[in-house]
Amino acid sequence: MPGLGISFGRGGATTFQQDLQHSDCILIQGSNMAECHPVGFRWVMEARRRGAVVIHVDPRFTRTSALADLHVPLRPGTDIAFLGGLIHFILENGRYFEEYVRSYTNAARVLREDYRDTEDLDGLFSGWDAEAREYDTDSWQFEGRDETLQHPRCVLQVLRRHYARYTPDMVARICGLDRELFLRVARTLCDNSSRERTSAIVYSVGWTQHTVGVQYIRAAAIVQLLLGNIGRPGGGIMALRGHASIQGSTDIPTLFNLLPGYLPMPDVDLTKDLKAYLRTYASPAAGWSQLPKYLVSLLKAWFGERATVENDFLFDRLPRISEDHSHLATVASMADGGVRGYFVMGQNPVVGSVHGALQREGLRKLDWLVVRDLALIETADFWRKAPEVQAGEVRPQDIRTEVFFFPAAAHTEKDGSFTNTQRLLQWHHTAVPAPGDARSELHFLFHLGRRLKALYAESRDRRDVLIQALTWEYPLEGEHEETNAEAVLREVNGYDVKSGAPVSGFEALQDDGSTACGCWIYSGCYADGVNQVARRRPGREQSWVASGWGWAWPKNRRLLYNRASADPEGRPWSERKKYVWWDTQKRQWVGEDEPDFNVTTPPDYRPKEGATGLEALSGTAPFIMQPDGEGCLFAPSGLLDGPLPAHYEPEESVMQNPLYGQGRNPRRLEWERRDNPYHRAWGDPRFPFVVTTYRLTEHHTAGGMSRWLSWLSELMPEMFCEVSPELAELRGLTHGDWATIRTARGAIEARVMVTTRVPTLQLNGTTCHQIGLPYHWGYSGRVRGSSANDLLPLVADPNVFIQESKAFTADIVRGRRVPKENP
Amino acid sequence: MTRRYRDDPAAMQDGRNVNPGLGVLLGEGAQQQVKRVEEAFPAPGVTEVPPVHAVATAARPTYYGQPVLKAPVWIWTVPVYFYMEGLAGAAGALAGAVTLTGDEVLRPFVRRLRWVSVSCCAVSGGLLIADLGRPSRFLNMLRVFRPTSPMSMGAWMLAAISSFSGIAALLSDAPGALRRVGDAAGYAAAVVALPFTGYTAVLVNNTAVPVWQSTRRSLPFLFTASSMTSLSSLLQLTAHGAREQQIARRFGVAGRIAELVSSEAVERDARKVPEVARPLAEGRSGALWKAGKAMAVASLALSLLPARVKWARTASAVLGTAAALSTKLAVFQAGRVSSRNPHATFDMQRAGRGAAEVGHGSSNLVQLKVEGRLIPLDQAQGPTV
């Protein structure tokens, strides 16, 4: 989550769910928390019981809205306008937390003279290379400070100017909402953000799945920094994630551009060798100055004895990335025959990812496909059950792909850890053996690796050096030779190479090859040779922080940047919001949580001139992973599409961008290909309605874990679309009957749910109808139906390659889909 | 080396779909036998409902028109049982009365009535068992004695009257003391028969079904009278002696008159709340009800003709039987319809014919006085009693 990572230093939720109970105001936007995270929502309810105001900003009136004090509808894809409006309100009315902003953010930094804002360049920042379609970020850098915050090029003033036109009227016009409602949100949020009070923001994929997704989160970060809500109890930004370990699969990434612990994957241009890599990515000061230790320890963990100082720990042999190798790029390449073998483990892309037809086209071009899951999901059965096969357009006997389906073990049949949405690692233990030939992924990967190591054992080819060097010794257990998961966790934690003893944490890691560590941010999870992840001290025996339950990265800190819960002098901002403070007697930071700060660095510590590493951080710098220890209001680097969030319309919109000539994110990722047609940027008469997709409480994502279960399927048995009574009348749709929803990519059918919960919006005097689509259904399972994602094109955010499925355009007509309409 | 794989094994698709090799099925509901999962689904397919928001604001709101009650699950054997046990009761009662005359000439009549009673009891028992969800457990009907349950009382009465009538029938022509034992049993049967003849009315009155509950003051009369008609019609078709005919005819004429009067009373009771009376006027139940009444009138008229007009006697008997069956079927069917109509329940209770009718006033009713918006409890004027 670079939105959070760039702003604060770490790509994870800044707080934990239980802490929401201490909020005085909770703004839920881009999330349908009550429906998608019902158990997390209990803490919102607890806050509300204690008197907090709960605000839900969402295109639809959902089960979350039903329990909120205030529901504000807005047009899908306009949240930056809304949040920009909040920033405008805060700055213009002087509602920012001045001491916090002055001390803990980069508000005082002064930009270079050649910086140009979107206000100057009609929607572009300076440094845009129209040819290459990318920014040169030189002009976004700082050149000085102005503690008075008055310099016209200081960040606070740049911010003010950047959002000058995001007035309540403009917000109302873009988002299609009532100006007074917006102002009520702004006032409520500001009234509940101060020394005495804190507000939290909760978001989820309603914000991330956009071509400007990362900037949505950036905008929220700016709001929270201005209001002084980060690092404080009841404050923060709670990112809610949809899968049991999606945070974990980003921390220990199954992502092409990262190595474990957010170390960048070697790049063909930037990192020719280890030296170049360290030069590029290790920052001179603060947390990331320690990067060499983390990388070297990783290489030692992976390549063991073969990784030496002399051979740069085999860094040179690592594969390099050269372009976008993300999921969508891979699918496009697959459809062109560029990919021959594909492993899919516990994911169902033909339902869950955009453009199902193209996904299936890609699968048909493969030589072989391996699917591992509990049941025969759509992705495994694409060759006999897909819509195009059913319609007779493609025949199974013409599909070349060799398909392996491996039955997977369930979580009750294996040991292992999940990392939840608040960076908390929790261990699950084996309860029963997996049935028949079902095995864990751990088993599959270990034994696949063992076979491959055997196949390459005799090779003299340089390209096989890494697989030969790979440390692949884990204790095996039971008749199935199941890999011991704790042994893997131990390697992830790190150990002293000589003694083999687990390290106590990442501070113990070295860059000389004497330590090995599989993921530095998880270092400490096996401290003292104890599985800290499996700790289960009951919640009722602890404070709400519950430090004795599981283990959170980094270093079991539950609320990040908690140095900011105290004022610059180290005293709590208020008794009511006391969390971590400087104990003048003990001369250390103490409090409810592990201090997210060097425990013995006093508030009055000031680094010497030219100090490097951790020494370079002052005693008043809570954001210790940032080079300067400051929260980023303005982000001079790290983001490809601008240092400040600007409102861009989605790829496909019903409205021209009223703010800028550059209507859409100039840096968005598009795939120009015949099988991936886009609608007109705005006002395409063929596709006049806004669509948003979402989940329901009763199902889980692409349905692989819910549509096969009768107890869940009976609760939501059929695919449906939600439309307003006005749209139903306009298109002759009948409640309970069928409708067909169409885009240039495909058509799907759905039952019609006519409801005022999906409002018709007034945009600048024109009427905007919305269509709501849950996306859980597919062509297999106990209950089946059209997949909403079949409607979507490949298009993505440039920073994280995430698809845009929360705002696009389509048409809707009555009746069922005619089979050949399907692509 | 490889074998073909067939998916979707039909086995274990019982709605729980738990693989017994992986999970233990010991829950309370695990023993629920499932042939069709939809069996327990109370809604009739995709519901034709107005757009969802329109329902709650109606002056007389319902939950999407869904029934508030469960419809009685009884099958056709139950209304036939109503008829049959009525016959058994009326026969037992009349047998007692005739026995009391001590007239030896009427002794065959007594014996016949006792046999009618006992065989109707036997058929009744069969009809009841046929309706049970678990027929093998029919004896559980006598497991407890629950005065609150008319069905429990009915089961005991049925057991008693079958036994007494059975003994009486067997000993009808026995010599000496045994005959006196038989007569004593016959009298006992007659005493039980008095409530037994119309108890099925109480059985349906003692339910939540609006049309049944609302007619509790009149339906027992109707069922008793209809049973008298039924018996007399049966006797008119089968009895031989002139005196027997006479007795049956007088018994029947009184029964028919009472039947017509009490059916009016039933309608009057039901009509106090229009939604409650609806099934007696409309649909299949309404048609049956009206037909029952018409046939009862015709039967009465014909039975008033001189006894020697044989065709009239036969026609009256046939019509009387049809009227009794039709009426009981109508009441049964009306109950099913009534239970599916949420307005019947709601209107009845709003009209003060819920608990308020038996001396209680719900504080909920206070809130119901204003349509649309609620009157807050603390501003209410106190319960309406």
Next chain:
Amino acid sequence: MPATDPTPRKGFFTDTTVCIGCKACEVACKQWNQLPDDGFVFTGMSYDNTCHVGASTWRHVAFVERPIRLQGQTAGIGDFSWLFMSDVCKHCERAACLEACPTGAIIRTEFDSVYVQPDVCNGCGYCVAACPFGVIDRRKDDGRAWKCTLCYDRLKGDMQPACAKVCPTASITFGDQDELRSKAEQRLAELHGKGVTDAYLYGMDAENTPGTGRLNAFFLLVDRPEVYNLPPDPVVPTKKAHAAWQALAVAGLGMAAVALTAAFSVREASR
């Protein structure tokens, strides 16, 4: 008999104002009791596709979309609110099913709950017609009547019912009646204090539901009972049955009189 049993009366207090309509209670109930699904039917009734409590669905969440503002809430889409309510067997103080059951299959337990013994029930169906809340139902393919057991098996093991345990927002709370009542009254006062004056307690005591007495499963509602498919003034039929028995007594005596008259008058006449 419960009167002599020291076990405190147990029950549910369901506060619909904190229900998020997640249906965890429905699933937890099916899971614990291992009940079958009811088939897969899209009903169009908002997000409710299970319609009603029945033989195989012992907890059911109702969804009501109202064009009426909920007190204390502002909905940007205009006058609108979405009510959720998790319905269940009420375990009435005067339980119609219990009083109707001829076999003794339905009993009052030591916890004051009403329990159907599946090893006794012979499927006569009388309880189905008797229940004023339309709760208990018979499955044709199984033949017996079924309803919420208040997790009698769990209660005997000193555990709370599955639905109450699972409820993420404590909309369903389980406990001793005395505690539940004070909790409910406190919550009601709190809501009234916040201006939610529509809120009231349904079935907490005999004042609300005199016909059935106190409901061991009672509710906090914000609209008329009918909106949630609850009867406004339910009554245990037994309370009214005495009128029917009286009528029957008169009818029976009338028949006796007619029979005697017929028997004796004919004898007289023929002499």
Next chain:
Amino acid sequence: MATSGPFGGKLASWPVLRQLRSGDVTGLGATAASARTRGLAARIRTADAVVKSVCPYCAVGCGQLVYVKDGKLLDIEGDPDSPISGGTLCPKGAATFQLVTGTHRLDRVLYRRPYGTEWEVLPLEQAMDMVAKRVKRTREETWEETSEDGEALHRTLGIAHLGGATLDNEENYLIKKLFTALGVVQVENQARI
């Protein structure tokens, strides 16, 4: 009924007689209870083991208790000790028992040969061997040692991986470790959706 019916050979346990003995006129209470009812107990009280676990659905991270008997699952419910969930679950979490014990789960490797029209069952070891050979073959066929400019690439774009957010950290770790060593860079998961 077999044990309590009037003609079940145990006349003494006939509830009517119990009613008479105890003076229970209405028969609404304990006298009508059957032997099964009196012996009713929660099944998890007989569990062989209670295993601590975590809900596999969303990222809230609710605690679960898994009850085991005779090597089979008896029940799965919320863990009251969890500071996050306090014993509660959502409907999906509450359905976990069906997820892991349901008849939808497959326990054999299925294989669909090229241009095939049906699934076949493969022995696990054979399938693993086949996959390993295909990885080796494809990797060799599509290996990129250097770019056109002669810069080191050390990779294959012929193989890709998807999935991880539903897996354990340890599994993700082995995925990243093995595939990186093989030069497979197209490793992705649900974070992109």
